Amino acid sequence: MVRCWCGKQAITRTSWTSANPGRRFYGCPDEGSSCRWIGWYDPEMCARSRMIIPGLLRGRNALEERLEVAIGDVWKWKIYLVLSWILVLIVYALG
Numbered sequence: 450m451v452r453c454w455c456g457k458q459a460i461t462r463t464s465w466t467s468a469n470p471g472r473r474f475y476g477c478p479d480e481g482s483s484c485r486w487i488g489w490y491d492p493e494m495c496a497r498s499r500m501i502i503p504g505l506l507r508g509r510n511a512l513e514e515r516l517e518v519a520i521g522d523v524w525k526w527k528i529y530l531v532l533s534w535i536l537v538l539i540v541y542a543l544g
Contacts, residue, residue, distance in 0.1 A: 453477040454484035461490050469494070470502035
């Protein structure tokens with residue numbers, strides 16, 4: 450069992466920095482604590498992994514952003530469709 454500098458039981462966290470993508474480390478369970486980093490849980494990754502993983506993460510983030518935009522567009526078109534049918538019904542009822 451690994452203990453934090455403040456005496457609490459440390460938890461494992463994951464680093465997503467460019468230097469250590471996906472590498473796990475021991476950290477303090479208290480989010481507001483000044484002793485966040487304690488030590489590495491995993492061995493250091495090879496240079497190729499450190500080169501490839503950040504690019505994969507950027508690609509994934511870009512896809513998630515595009516998905517959010519597409520979902521927003523779907524709602525916009527659903528609203529347009531409902532409004533157009535309401536307009537058609539109004540025109541039909543008046544005519």
